[in-house]
Amino acid sequence: MHIGIAGAGLLGRLLAFELARAGHKVEVFDPASGAEPQAGSPARAAGWTAAGMLSPVAELERAGEEVFQLGLRSCALWPGIVAALAQPVALTMNGSLLLAHRSDAGSAQRLIGLLQAKAAIHIHPQLLSRAELAQLEPAVNGPALAWLLPNEGLINPIQAMQALAAQATALGVHWHWQSAVNDLGNGALTCAGQARPRRFDHVFDVRGVGAKPALPVRGVRGEIIWLHAPGVQLKRPLRLMHPRISGYLVPRPDDIIVVGASEIESEDRSPISLRSTVELLTAAHSVIPELAEARMVHSETNLRPALPDNMPRIVNQPGITRINGLYRHGWLIAPALVERALLPMAGPDSEPAQAVNAMTASEVLS
Template identity: 60%
Template sequence: MKIGIAGAGLLGRLLAQQLARAGHEVHVFDPAADAQARGAAGWTAAGMLSPVAELECADEDVFALGVRSIELWPRILAQLEVPVEFSREGSLLVAHRGDEGAARRVLEVLEDRMGALGSRLRGNDGGGRGNDGGGRGNDAEPIQRLEAGQVRELEPSVRGPAHAWFIPGEGRIHTVQAMHALAAGARDVQWHWGRAIAAVHAGELQAGEGTQRFDHVFDVRGTGARPQLPVRGVRGEIFFLQARGLELKRPVRLLHPRHRVYLVPRAPDLVVVGASEIESEDRSPVSLRSTVELLAAAHSVVPELAEARIVHSETNLRPALPDNLPVLHSQPGLTRINGLFRHGWLIAPALVERAVGAMTNDE
């Protein structure tokens, strides 16, 4: 089929790569100047793949999509010509002495939801919002409480917190490498850069210069989908620290009464620290408050970061719907995916799998 995609962020690139491999004629439209322009939210993400940890603010479907996506990522990356850093060695939750109450509340939420989901997801094909087809749900391994010696064995650099828990099976992906590799690997795709799409309808993409017609179209524009979808941008800020000689293999998430702070390693010597979550569509540079709070929290987890260098900071807008949950709606000639919020890299591959399956059924 001749397929049009509005949006060249993470979803648009995954769709383009998968659909072109299936033999379709794929056209992608995006207002960015080229494939390297870092406007899409997918560029500004640490790349944690944490379906269990995200249950604190997600639902059953996001969990199932996340578990499925961790299975899909190695297959997708194996299809690309450019290598992408990917690891699945688990993740750590940590808490400081005195914050046990806040940590315990989060852990109780995670454990209760994991227990409730286990029986429903086992052998179930998921489901989803709208008529979006299915996915696959899987059980996750239980969260493990760690003693001090076990923490030092897993992550010698994590010396600040008094309490730690290990979540097996979770992972991370180098988001910038993956964005580059997905665009470079989609050789048969026709990319239309500098072409903003004003509206999307079944079989049609409307741009300033006229209407383009296709057998099927995908709307994955994020905040650009307004006013057709009630999507808003939620500001996020991250820091890139260079710490030569630092030993950190896994994502580390600090359970704190006020902050959501995580540290994600990237080879050879970078650590990504995030992430603020601010109800604002301001894209200006990071604030003093975020800088002080996030970096002080990161230093409290890994004291060796005291001599790290701040090499880069970045802000962007996460696309979110009113309930902060993703939506996939498919009908003949049209598929809309939006509202991935803070779960983009966690759930995008499984959403694309659903979307392509639903398109095939619709057509």
């Protein structure tokens, strides 16, 4: 089939790669100026900014069974996807740590209880002794309480975005940069400034926050800070449980630690605020006091695409599929969502396309 994709963020690149390797002819349209991350561009894909945590259990604090199941499935799919990419992508499944200071033990226990109630028993958080924590993450010496979430992982989103685009290109995908799509319909999409629609056998709308007004999507502001911290070694993501501030630390290559993330109901993409900076860095410093001498080398603001109920959706209409609402767990759930979205195209012998979250546009809009 000849496929058009509007949006070259996380979903657009993953779809392009999967469709091209299934033998389809694919064209992708995006307002960005190219496949690489554009420094200073205020409206780039959220996929570039993400920490890349693959946290099916920790995300149960905010999410339900569906995101949990999509997350487990995606954690199983990511290694195969990464193995099929020519460029290296760091992907680890070493688990993650939930941390709390003694003074916050009450609220931490409530959260652990919530995760235990929602997650399958074999992946419950495991309380660690001081010695076990020191063995797993010697750099962490602030918090008194630590739990290991054994099945969680971490992907490097920048490497993955680049590698997916490169592999899709090698498979023949054609990219139309500086091409915003204004309208999509049955097998057609229309780019800004062009009077006539381009025709395809099927089109996908994966424009994230840019899918308004076709979908009732909103942007949820998130801010992150990159610290250069030579000598501070982390092997897995750390999350600090705190009654008011939720912060995490994620290791990246070249002695970088990403500290994130604020979550603010606003579509303001302006630079990080003083309040968020203070809160995120206070949380990070309380987990690893040695970060006091780290250097702040970069900060970034972006918008998570969310639907009104904060749930992901696959919306099927004749000749067009819209996928949106990946919110704060896009890297966690994208492979499973793409797998479900592509089921109808897999041919008559495939499993029925019974995506549990597939809805019509009118269902979503209502």
